[in-house]
Amino acid sequence: MSLNQLATHGHRLFVDVHTHVYLPRYASFLRSRTTAPRIFSRPNTDNADGTSEERLLILDNEPSGGRPVGPQYWDREEKLKFMDRHGIDVSIISSANPWLDFLPASTAHTLANELNEDLETYCSTSPTLTGLHNLKRLYGFGLLPLVPSAPISSLLETIDQISKLPHLRGIIMGTKGIGKGLDDDALEPVWEALAKTGLVVFLHPHYGVDSNAWGEKENGHVLPLALGFPFETTTAITRLILSGTFDRHPTLRILLAHSGGTLPLLSSRLASCIAHDPLVASRLQHDARHYLGNLYFDAVAYGAEELGFVSDVIGRAGAYEGKAGRKDADGKVGLDERRRVGSERMLFGTDHPFFPPLSETEKWMSVVENLDAIESVDGWTEKEKDAVRGGNALKLFGLS
Amino acid sequence: MSLNQLATHGHRLFVDVHTHVYLPRYASFLRSRTTAPRIFSRPNTDNADGTSEERLLILDNEPSGGRPVGPQYWDREEKLKFMDRHGIDVSIISSANPWLDFLPASTAHTLANELNEDLETYCSTSPTLTGLHNLKRLYGFGLLPLVPSAPISSLLETIDQISKLPHLRGIIMGTKGIGKGLDDDALEPVWEALAKTGLVVFLHPHYGVDSNAWGEKENGHVLPLALGFPFETTTAITRLILSGTFDRHPTLRILLAHSGGTLPLLSSRLASCIAHDPLVASRLQHDARHYLGNLYFDAVAYGAEELGFVSDVIGRAGAYEGKAGRKDADGKVGLDERRRVGSERMLFGTDHPFFPPLSETEKWMSVVENLDAIESVDGWTEKEKDAVRGGNALKLFGLS
Numbered sequence: 032m033s034l035n036q037l038a039t040h041g042h043r044l045f046v047d048v049h050t051h052v053y054l055p056r057y058a059s060f061l062r063s064r065t066t067a068p069r070i071f072s073r074p075n076t077d078n079a080d081g082t083s084e085e086r087l088l089i090l091d092n093e094p095s096g097g098r099p100v101g102p103q104y105w106d107r108e109e110k111l112k113f114m115d116r117h118g119i120d121v122s123i124i125s126s127a128n129p130w131l132d133f134l135p136a137s138t139a140h141t142l143a144n145e146l147n148e149d150l151e152t153y154c155s156t157s158p159t160l161t162g163l164h165n166l167k168r169l170y171g172f173g174l175l176p177l178v179p180s181a182p183i184s185s186l187l188e189t190i191d192q193i194s195k196l197p198h199l200r201g202i203i204m205g206t207k208g209i210g211k212g213l214d215d216d217a218l219e220p221v222w223e224a225l226a227k228t229g230l231v232v233f234l235h236p237h238y239g240v241d242s243n244a245w246g247e248k249e250n251g252h253v254l255p256l257a258l259g260f261p262f263e264t265t266t267a268i269t270r271l272i273l274s275g276t277f278d279r280h281p282t283l284r285i286l287l288a289h290s291g292g293t294l295p296l297l298s299s300r301l302a303s304c305i306a307h308d309p310l311v312a313s314r315l316q317h318d319a320r321h322y323l324g325n326l327y328f329d330a331v332a333y334g335a336e337e338l339g340f341v342s343d344v345i346g347r348a349g350a351y352e353g354k355a356g357r358k359d360a361d362g363k364v365g366l367d368e369r370r371r372v373g374s375e376r377m378l379f380g381t382d383h384p385f386f387p388p389l390s391e392t393e394k395w396m397s398v399v400e401n402l403d404a405i406e407s408v409d410g411w412t413e414k415e416k417d418a419v420r421g422g423n424a425l426k427l428f429g430l431s
Numbered sequence: 432m433s434l435n436q437l438a439t440h441g442h443r444l445f446v447d448v449h450t451h452v453y454l455p456r457y458a459s460f461l462r463s464r465t466t467a468p469r470i471f472s473r474p475n476t477d478n479a480d481g482t483s484e485e486r487l488l489i490l491d492n493e494p495s496g497g498r499p500v501g502p503q504y505w506d507r508e509e510k511l512k513f514m515d516r517h518g519i520d521v522s523i524i525s526s527a528n529p530w531l532d533f534l535p536a537s538t539a540h541t542l543a544n545e546l547n548e549d550l551e552t553y554c555s556t557s558p559t560l561t562g563l564h565n566l567k568r569l570y571g572f573g574l575l576p577l578v579p580s581a582p583i584s585s586l587l588e589t590i591d592q593i594s595k596l597p598h599l600r601g602i603i604m605g606t607k608g609i610g611k612g613l614d615d616d617a618l619e620p621v622w623e624a625l626a627k628t629g630l631v632v633f634l635h636p637h638y639g640v641d642s643n644a645w646g647e648k649e650n651g652h653v654l655p656l657a658l659g660f661p662f663e664t665t666t667a668i669t670r671l672i673l674s675g676t677f678d679r680h681p682t683l684r685i686l687l688a689h690s691g692g693t694l695p696l697l698s699s700r701l702a703s704c705i706a707h708d709p710l711v712a713s714r715l716q717h718d719a720r721h722y723l724g725n726l727y728f729d730a731v732a733y734g735a736e737e738l739g740f741v742s743d744v745i746g747r748a749g750a751y752e753g754k755a756g757r758k759d760a761d762g763k764v765g766l767d768e769r770r771r772v773g774s775e776r777m778l779f780g781t782d783h784p785f786f787p788p789l790s791e792t793e794k795w796m797s798v799v800e801n802l803d804a805i806e807s808v809d810g811w812t813e814k815e816k817d818a819v820r821g822g823n824a825l826k827l828f829g830l831s
Binding site: 214300 | 611612615641643646647648649650651652653654656657661662663665666673674693695696697698699700701702703706707708710711720733735739744747760763765766769786797800807
């Protein structure tokens, strides 16, 4: 650890669990495509000097013809510079959406395997954190070929591949599964294998909701990103809870993007709706609120009140074991204790390289905001804040 | 006020602001229809004794062929019995969805006017609250003919009608406006008129989101109700915020169903997305979080942590005036103070007659849960709890 790092953090490391890359092989692949998702060049719209810019179009009919992309999306040096600028010691890198979702099964399988090897190399050849027992600065989440009609054997083989790559500590996953969502019975062997390996599953949105919901007003990417992403994550994890997956695999380790979308605010409403529906209620072993204690949440919510609340609902999960109502109803566990317990499942993230600042030398507002938010949560002591900034990640990913 | 009421509440009244009715005229109208929304009879599925039951089908392809309905959906005596059983002194009654959404404009106008008169009579002939200056036990939210192609003049006439009916204190509104949503420029005179009259606009979901999101597993009404409803409300109010409506009409009084859906948990993410989108950012006068301080939220969230959090984000709204970031960043207003300020815009509700209990003599779980939740919020004193249970509503609806 450098003197600078020591001075900045004391002995506490900052670990970013939500940080993306388009690996060079994947970026080249996107450049070769003529329909979304694709990367294409067009004359630079910011000036008329004849230069061109590359743009990434993730979805058809995306507002503004996609977004400008550059080296920060694929170049490892840019990632390390970003980390240094913000005092981030270790990053757990994941491929950015849309992953392999749009590919035929055999192409997806081959490309997943190649990209997993690429990411292993990207991480294993990254700098070592000075003085810290060969801890690298980069670790990764691998990819599964989760596409329609993917044979389950192909998914299980890839889980096996990833579990043997020492710098990959999890997988990133969208919400579609092999076409029918994550509550698809066909995925049961996949959850079983993931629970067995201990790989962390980073559940991340991509599709949002039907764009008719956003209306006709020009609002850029605001509605799909601010609302559609969290709705999608919430729906996916709720369907997974309702299918009994956590009853069958309580050791499954799922990390939810964007602090769980809106599940934290809807879990009591969900519990009430389930209680009024005997079919669903009889299928589950616990009150819906209990399952939030099985999950991990990144701390990418942009506000201290939000983070405090997320820790509140994780911290009460234990009181909702079984279906007999709240166990601590007569002597409710206090706010500070709930928040302490809940904080153990929350992990700092940045969402880099999305939401770049307007100037190249600035600190990224999204990072500053999320660090400020952690610093300002009511009820968290320095111990909880340190854990959210890095300690929890070191444990979860087996790095301590 | 009866001795019993005094004994139960001291001098504090319980006011239910989220409680629905299908007025007899409306129920008859639904019985005359052959496509959704409709009320139809079918043999009672709970026993084979040859009796029939009425079922309400709100949407086409609704799970389980709709839901059973009975007198509690239209009979005023049932409403009053429900209120007495739960110690509710006053209810502000609103028509239940889907209101008039499915009708041609002229029918909708006529029926709105008739139903508003019906509701006025329903309320004005309700019992007086003993000893309390002719306070009635029932007040109401009227209906506007908000249907595609409705002439704005028809909406303005109906606002005028409602504002002259002394027991109607607001209107209930879905999310579609006159077909293009609530951020439709054509609705500007409607917001202006509503702001001028001071009528409270109760914004309530009906459509949810595209049902493809719910997948193929049998989950009854759980997903559309637990997730779809809050997503719809969140989208509608966010679009209204983005359109600058609260900048133009800061005195508009909008009450959000189900504690604002998920807006409270997404407003910081929304602010961050807006900050990265110059077009939208330049359109608005304030940080997105500021607008939560313009809104009112029912306390129908089924959990104490949820209510505490909602009050937290309302209570911080003042610190986000303008676009220069958080004003109290260096000496953050404490949790108790934020929650005290926020509680002033939160109001008890039950969502009656939905979510009935299994036995007729039981207290309704949804009511008990929501009252328990209010009782258990960290940082709320008895004063705040009393205000949420009734005092805030008395003020908002001009009943004190």
